[in-house]
Amino acid sequence: xxxxxxxxxxxxxxxxxxxxxxxxxxxxxxxxxxxxxxxxxxxxxxxxxxxxxxxxxxxxxxxxxxxxxxxxxxxxxxxxxxxxxxxxxxxxxxxxxxxxxxxxxxxxxxxxxxxxxxxxxxxxxxxxxxxxxxxxxxxxxxxxxxxxxxxxxxxxxxxxxxxxxx
Numbered sequence: 001x002x003x004x005x006x007x008x009x010x011x012x013x014x015x016x017x018x019x020x021x022x023x024x025x026x027x028x029x030x031x032x033x034x035x036x037x038x039x040x041x042x043x044x045x046x047x048x049x050x051x052x053x054x055x056x057x058x059x060x061x062x063x064x065x066x067x068x069x070x071x072x073x074x075x076x077x078x079x080x081x082x083x084x085x086x087x088x089x090x091x092x093x094x095x096x097x098x099x100x101x102x103x104x105x106x107x108x109x110x111x112x113x114x115x116x117x118x119x120x121x122x123x124x125x126x127x128x129x130x131x132x133x134x135x136x137x138x139x140x141x142x143x144x145x146x147x148x149x150x151x152x153x154x155x156x157x158x159x160x161x162x163x164x165x166x
């Protein structure tokens with residue numbers, strides 16, 4: 001983990017962390033808020049985030065679900081299934097199979113779902129990394145990247161989140 005954090009720190013600028021909250025940690029170059037709740041184990045969410053980050057820069061390919069190119073659900077499907085989580089390839093299946101998580105209780109590794117983006121209904125998905133950030137395969141012409149959940153666009157299209165544990 002320390003080796004991976006060193007690599008991340010080379011790629012991203014350091015983010016100041018308040019000393020007042022002892023539960024704050026830096027993972028993947030973003031501030032991660034880790035709460036002492038009965039959620040997915042930190043090691044599991046860390047492995048999901050670490051693995052997902054290895055695909056930063058992979059191009060978006062409609063229908064893609066491999067490291068040669070991903071669409072949004074193909075990316076989430078590939079990351080989770082590669083780590084032993086039996087996840088549906090379809091966003092609707094991801095939404096139905098996971099445990100619902102209120103937005104106020106999002107934790108790193110949770111799957112966030114959006115509706116009515118490029119089409120009606122559930123239409124986009126990503127993996128929450130903490131501090132209002134998520135990783136996803138955005139759209140045609142773009143690459144796997146981080147995005148801010150708190151932009152007007154994602155606020156307007158936010159549908160919900162689910163959590164998976166083994």
